[in-house]
Amino acid sequence: MKRIMFSIALCLAVGLVIPVQAQMKLPPIESKTLGNGLEVVVVENHELPVVNMRVVIKSGSFFDQPEKAGLADLTAGLLRKGTKTRSATQVAEAIDFVGGSLSGSANRDASTISCSVLLKHFDVGLELLADVMLNPVFADDEVERAKNLALSGIKQSKDDPGTVCAHGFDKILFGDFPYGSPPEGTESSVQSIASTDVRIFYGSYYMPNNAFMVISGDVQPKNVFRAVEKAFGKWAKGNLPMVKPRMARAPQGHKVLLIDKPDATQTNIRFGHLGITRADPDYYPLLLMNYILGSSFTSRLTQSVRVEKGLTYDIRTVNEYNILPGAYYCNTFTQNENTLTAIEAAIAEIKKMKTEKVADFEFEEAVNFYSGYYPMSLETPGDVAGEIVKVKLYGLPVSYIEDFTKNIRKVTREDILRVAQNHLDPDNMVFCVVSNAADVEASLQQLGPVEKITIDQM
Amino acid sequence: MTKSKLVIAALVFFSAVAVGAELNFPIEKHALDNGLVVILMEDHSCPTVTVQAWYRCGSRDERPGITGISHLFEHMMFKGTDKYPQEKFDRLIYSNGGYNNAWTSFDNTTYYEVLPPDKVEVAIDLEADRSRNLHINEENLTSERNVVINERLMRYDNSPFGCLYEQLYNNAFVAHPYRWLPIGFLTDIEQMTLDELLAYYKIHYAPNNSFLIIAGDIKPGQIMELVNNYYGPITAETPPPPVTTVEPEQRGEKRVYYHKTAQLPAFIAGFKIPDGKSADFFPLKVAAKVLFDGESSRLYHRLVYTEQKALFVQGSAGRQNDPGLFYVMAAANPGADIAEVEAEVWEEIDRLQTEPISEKELQKAKNQLESDFIMGLQSNEDRAAEVGYFEIDTGDFMNIHNEAEGFQKVTTADVMRVAKAYLTDMGRTVIILVPDKPAPVKAEM
Numbered sequence: 012m013k014r015i016m017f018s019i020a021l022c023l024a025v026g027l028v029i030p031v032q033a034q035m036k037l038p039p040i041e042s043k044t045l046g047n048g049l050e051v052v053v054v055e056n057h058e059l060p061v062v063n064m065r066v067v068i069k070s071g072s073f074f075d076q077p078e079k080a081g082l083a084d085l086t087a088g089l090l091r092k093g094t095k096t097r098s099a100t101q102v103a104e105a106i107d108f109v110g111g112s113l114s115g116s117a118n119r120d121a122s123t124i125s126c127s128v129l130l131k132h133f134d135v136g137l138e139l140l141a142d143v144m145l146n147p148v149f150a151d152d153e154v155e156r157a158k159n160l161a162l163s164g165i166k167q168s169k170d171d172p173g174t175v176c177a178h179g180f181d182k183i184l185f186g187d188f189p190y191g192s193p194p195e196g197t198e199s200s201v202q203s204i205a206s207t208d209v210r211i212f213y214g215s216y217y218m219p220n221n222a223f224m225v226i227s228g229d230v231q232p233k234n235v236f237r238a239v240e241k242a243f244g245k246w247a248k249g250n251l252p253m254v255k256p257r258m259a260r261a262p263q264g265h266k267v268l269l270i271d272k273p274d275a276t277q278t279n280i281r282f283g284h285l286g287i288t289r290a291d292p293d294y295y296p297l298l299l300m301n302y303i304l305g306s307s308f309t310s311r312l313t314q315s316v317r318v319e320k321g322l323t324y325d326i327r328t329v330n331e332y333n334i335l336p337g338a339y340y341c342n343t344f345t346q347n348e349n350t351l352t353a354i355e356a357a358i359a360e361i362k363k364m365k366t367e368k369v370a371d372f373e374f375e376e377a378v379n380f381y382s383g384y385y386p387m388s389l390e391t392p393g394d395v396a397g398e399i400v401k402v403k404l405y406g407l408p409v410s411y412i413e414d415f416t417k418n419i420r421k422v423t424r425e426d427i428l429r430v431a432q433n434h435l436d437p438d439n440m441v442f443c444v445v446s447n448a449a450d451v452e453a454s455l456q457q458l459g460p461v462e463k464i465t466i467d468q469m
Numbered sequence: 470m471t472k473s474k475l476v477i478a479a480l481v482f483f484s485a486v487a488v489g490a491e492l493n494f495p496i497e498k499h500a501l502d503n504g505l506v507v508i509l510m511e512d513h514s515c516p517t518v519t520v521q522a523w524y525r526c527g528s529r530d531e532r533p534g535i536t537g538i539s540h541l542f543e544h545m546m547f548k549g550t551d552k553y554p555q556e557k558f559d560r561l562i563y564s565n566g567g568y569n570n571a572w573t574s575f576d577n578t579t580y581y582e583v584l585p586p587d588k589v590e591v592a593i594d595l596e597a598d599r600s601r602n603l604h605i606n607e608e609n610l611t612s613e614r615n616v617v618i619n620e621r622l623m624r625y626d627n628s629p630f631g632c633l634y635e636q637l638y639n640n641a642f643v644a645h646p647y648r649w650l651p652i653g654f655l656t657d658i659e660q661m662t663l664d665e666l667l668a669y670y671k672i673h674y675a676p677n678n679s680f681l682i683i684a685g686d687i688k689p690g691q692i693m694e695l696v697n698n699y700y701g702p703i704t705a706e707t708p709p710p711p712v713t714t715v716e717p718e719q720r721g722e723k724r725v726y727y728h729k730t731a732q733l734p735a736f737i738a739g740f741k742i743p744d745g746k747s748a749d750f751f752p753l754k755v756a757a758k759v760l761f762d763g764e765s766s767r768l769y770h771r772l773v774y775t776e777q778k779a780l781f782v783q784g785s786a787g788r789q790n791d792p793g794l795f796y797v798m799a800a801a802n803p804g805a806d807i808a809e810v811e812a813e814v815w816e817e818i819d820r821l822q823t824e825p826i827s828e829k830e831l832q833k834a835k836n837q838l839e840s841d842f843i844m845g846l847q848s849n850e851d852r853a854a855e856v857g858y859f860e861i862d863t864g865d866f867m868n869i870h871n872e873a874e875g876f877q878k879v880t881t882a883d884v885m886r887v888a889k890a891y892l893t894d895m896g897r898t899v900i901i902l903v904p905d906k907p908a909p910v911k912a913e914m
Contacts, residue, residue: 056514058512058514058847059843059844059846059847060843061843061844061847099764099774100765100770100774103763103764103765103770107762107763107764107765107766107833107837108765108829108832108833108836109836109840110833110836110838110839111840127844128840129839129840129843156774156777159777159802160773160777160780160802162803163733163780163800163802163803164780166733166803167732167733167780167800169732170629170630170730170731170733171628172627173623272730273730274729274730274905275627276626276627277619277622277623277626277627307563308559308563309560309563318555318612319612321612321613321614321615321616322615322619323616323619324616324617324619324620324623325623344619344622344623345619346618346622372560375564376560376563376564379564379566380563380564380566380567380568381566382566383565383566383567383585383588384566384567384568386516386517386585387515387516387517387566387567387583389515390515390517390847390848390849391847391848392847393847
């Protein structure tokens with residue numbers, strides 16, 4: 012016991028002296044911008060003969076009109092459903108034959124098209140990726156097919172109370188702000204998408220000056236740049252449409268959305284308010300504050316609600332890091348009869364976070380966790396590529412990865428209290444609860460006005 | 470101090486030369502006098518070490534009345550010891566910049582820590598300590614029991630697909646403990662006693678019933694010194710009783726119509742297949758690739774793409790210690806008939822039995838298997854888990870060396886042979902999800 016505690020102390024002392032880079036061991040990273048404005052970043056990792064490529068379009072479901080939510084995601088998924096020279100089936104045959112994967116999807120901030128292959132199939136993978144990116148045709152029958160599949164998927168996701176709860180929460184928090192609809196859209200919004208909408212979305216946002224590419228794995232940068240130039244060099248630049256900046260409105264007071272699921276024997280709960288953006292200067296103190304409050308297994312919420320009270324299998328707080336402020340929420344589930352008890356126990360911990368500085372042992376654990384965890388989290392070429400995507404998408408400094416641990420160590424306990432006081436607002440929150448309304452409605456009235464809907468109304 | 474024995478003289482390497490790519494991951498195997506096997510995989514490419522403690526016990530080692538004990542016990546393993554009480558246990562891992570967790574399956578229970586290289590001793594100490602000195606009592610059992618009940622409600626009782634999956638095992642097996650899932654039956658979770666948990670712990674968590682895998686930025690000599698230091702003094706126990714029940718042959722299709730609130734009808738089916746040591750796994754995996762993997766696979770292309778009758782169709786050959794299941798699952802799109810979807814799945818399986826797949830399909834399946842295998846080795850954690858499952862499922866982790874070569878040897882005739890032998894109507898269990906729509910509730914604003 013003593014020996015181990017001593018080694019922690021030693022590590023802390025040493026951590027202040029040794030430059031953080033000494034532990035980082037980042038693989039070689041090179042980047043180059045093609046003539047058409049496409050930035051290409053290459054991360055070398057020669058451990059396994061694997062290559063991962065991704066093209067990121069810096070426009071995601073944020074650009075969907077609310078009545079056509081799901082358009083960005085549908086467009087990304089449709090890229091591989093037929094090009095000027097290949098049918099959807101031929102694309103599928105080609106990528107499956109080399110044992111690779113090729114897929115596109117959109118989240119709020121970006122549309123990402125990824126392709127993974129073994130090194131020996133790199134040429135096939137890159138050529139297919141370029142073909143689907145540059146030459147998609149969006150045939151009417153393929154759009155119809157993709158829409159039907161998306162609609163069926165949305166319908167089926169209503170059987171997952173966790174998903175219903177997440178969507179209900181976004182709906183009540185964001186309203187008609189674009190974050191209020193899920194990236195895959197709703198039944199009515201997907202229904203209203205026409206193939207011309209898909210072509211217009213593609214024409215408006217899929218251009219090299221609105222994109223970047225990250226290639227990671229067992230590759231030589233010089234060869235990759237040459238191959239990418241050949242495959243993507245002819246992608247034409249364009250002018251991006253102007254988008255009027257908008258912000259979501261913070262909730263006032265308490266509001267409860269109760270989604271009735273009469274067969275539920277367990278209640279899903281998500282509540283919260285707006286959070287901070289990925290580029291916010293409070294990112295590091297908030298990361299540590301959130302670790303202590305609810306993102307770790309040793310968090311106050313897990314200790315109180317799971318370990319001590321046995322009320323749930325999982326409780327956590329999450330800040331959704333987007334370009335614009337997303338949600339800061341607490342998510343959990345419990346037996347129906349424990350719904351209000353679990354919510355109140357969680358709110359008590361959130362309030363406490365704002366009133367006093369965190370304990371030394373909590374603070375040190377959080378700092379040490381991220382200092383050790385972050386370098387380890389960049390193990391595979393895909394992990395490093397994922398961080399580079401964040402740097403590009405959120406406009407973070409290039410030194411972000413190497414400085415991460417240094418920035419974590421700059422945070423003080425006072426900073427943590429300050430961000431808790433500035434960003435946690437338990438008096439002004441929305442709650443989404445998915446449960447058998449007969450079991451929980453009366454108790455939820457104690458939180459605030461309750462709006463009750465059925466799952467079919469989602 | 471007990472000296473470890475290096476069981477194999479030289480380092481061995483994953484060799485996948487046959488697939489055109491040389492993968493060099495050294496694996497060393499050691500054994501302690503108390504029976505603990507230690508597998509070391511040295512790799513300095515990233516400053517991280519994974520420590521995995523594998524116990525050769527899972528729901529396979531349970532009996533009615535204590536179903537779910539392996540999983541509930543997994544939760545109790547985080548309740549601390551005298552040396553490291555509960556509140557210290559996880560904090561110690563996290564304060565050293567690491568993380569930890571565990572999982573329980575049919576044949577194994579596995580705990581792991583991932584730490585920076587200079588902190589590996591913390592994990593070895595904690596794992597050795599809790600393998601023998603766990604401190605559990607009525608109070609922490611009561612609260613953890615409720616945590617597990619909530620886990621069961623979330624994963625199974627409130628999830629139509631969770632219910633289907635559980636029904637498949639409940640119905641496919643009659644005698645063998647694969648009849649229940651690792652989560653166990655609700656009333657068993659509610660009622661099993663502290664004494665039952667302690668008895669389970671004593672025999673199943675002995676060093677002679679477990680193995681360690683330590684992978685990553687390590688120096689094997691140093692690691693073995695630490696392992697000897699912490700595990701050496703622990704004594705072996707009488708081994709747990711062997712699982713002797715053999716599932717009797719199934720002589721006819723079993724079919725269940727399972728009613729539950731759900732948006733779309735669906736079905737899951739399972740066919741009995743041999744245990745993980747069987748060489749027939751290679752052609753069975755090829756068959757699964759041909760049917761399910763990728764948008765050009767036979768069933769995706771037919772049911773999801775061309776006819777648009779299914780939202781998804783999936784399946785695989787599950788490798789387990791004892792004979793397990795080759796499963797297939799599909800959900801019907803709104804307006805489509807699940808009976809038709811099911812019939813078309815059987816048509817495609819019949820086709821595998823009556824005509825050889827094309828050479829091109831065979832090559833595609835092999836390319837997919839090769840790619841899956843290599844992509845699955847990218848992190849220390851995944852690599853260690855892969856090696857651990859070879860040890861559990863096939864009885865010897867060294868079989869990982871035959872994997873790449875094994876599927877390259879498969880012929881179209883092999884695929885036809887295993888489809889005929891195992892994917893038969895006679896040995897099939899089918900669960901149909903019949904959606905019950907809830908009575909409409911009037912909305913109030």
